[in-house]
Amino acid sequence: MKEKTLNRNFIFLIIGQALSMFGTALLKFTLSLLILDLTSSATLFGTITAIGYLPPIFLSPIGGIIADRSNKRNLMIALDGLYGILAVLLVFSLSFPNVLILITVVMVGLSVVSSFETPIVQSSIPLIQGKDSLIQSNAIVSQINMIANLIGPLLAGLLYSAVGRTYILGVQIIFSGCAICFSSAAILEAFIKIPKISLSPISNPLHAIQKDLGESFHFLKSKQIYVFKAILLNAAFVLLIQPLITTGAPFIIRVVLNLSSVLNGLSQAFMGTAGLIGGIIAGMIANKFKTNKIYWLFWIMGMSIAVFGCTLLLGLSANLTYIMFVIIGIVIFTSASIAGIFIMSAIQQNVPKDMLGRIMSFYSAIVSIALPIGILFYGYLYEKFINHLPAIMFFTAIAILGIGYIGKKTYRHL
Missing domain, CATH: 1.20.1250.20 (MFS general substrate transporter like domains)
Structure with a gap:
């Protein structure tokens, strides 16, 4: 039952x-x-x-x-x-x-x-x-x-x-x-009741840290290499997608398109709502969508970014370009939210209960490193190549499509 x-x-x-x-x-x-x-x-x-x-x-x-x-x-x-x-x-x-x-x-x-x-x-x-x-x-x-x-x-x-x-x-x-x-x-x-997990006690805290971290890396590198690969792929994805949009939205809307801060704020609200909708969709399709199909979501995001690159090449009006940017941002954030939830759940399902804290903390640390690096990277790209924004979009699209292709085998084993 x-x-x-x-x-x-x-x-x-x-x-x-x-x-x-x-x-x-x-x-x-x-x-x-x-x-x-x-x-x-x-x-x-x-x-x-x-x-x-x-x-x-x-x-x-x-x-x-x-x-x-x-x-x-x-x-x-x-x-x-x-x-x-x-x-x-x-x-x-x-x-x-x-x-x-x-x-x-x-x-x-x-x-x-x-x-x-x-x-x-x-x-x-x-x-x-x-x-x-x-x-x-x-x-x-x-x-x-x-x-x-x-x-x-x-x-x-x-x-x-x-x-x-x-x-x-x-x-x-x-x-x-x-x-x-x-x-x-x-x-x-x-009032929450959480089952206790018993680990062998270690009197020296430094020995505990060394032992537990060593066990975690051994588990990832030898017993669950596909969990390790999924974490690294997700970090690469975070490095590319979130900074592309969060750093790019105010820059493209305010500097490149010369539109109002109100429209910039609206774009952020739409994309935040898209992430929320992605969570709702993930819950609805939990028993229908399989983990081995996650790469489809990466391909959707990659192709969406490529479409926006093409939009920039067409030289449309600022308002039309803004509308396309928001629509594509909504598609990306919805897909990213669904992918993130399925990846997180797959990792949790493949990790022993007595190692969940350590593996999830490793996952969080890797993402925490990737995000600021991505912000700095895209900040540099947008400023240095302000006249070549389509190239930035096409570069990111190819990278995301590549992550999807590499992840195809990885997600099949989760």
């Missing part, structure tokens, strides 16, 4: 995650607006934001080890508690003269907590859900994440515009609301 996807444990998990993700999105976006107001410097803002990318790269593997060796439910409660403490610290920090330093410290703290939270949540889902429900479960978590990242910044922008940075009490109220979200998430997570 097939187990229900929305069982008691999973409901508590997704509601807790919804509160935690929404609080994080609201907090981070409010902080970004506050930093811009305090500094009026794009360089300083970019530097502080970039610092947030660093902790996951180095700490995710440690987070995976802790996730495998500790009580996952208690870790979730503790991490949301830490999020809440950081939000409360922000409330008080606004009264100090060196507020920018304190805000930077808190942003690093948020990134550190996130480094540990991601592998814990990703490794908990297969323990409370059956294999038949895994794709739908990952799709639901993905949808919650996307909804939080759509509503959180929108609400933060509206609230911040209403109170302004000069009204310190108003900003403190926003941060207090975030603290309430995190506290509520921690309370709900206390």
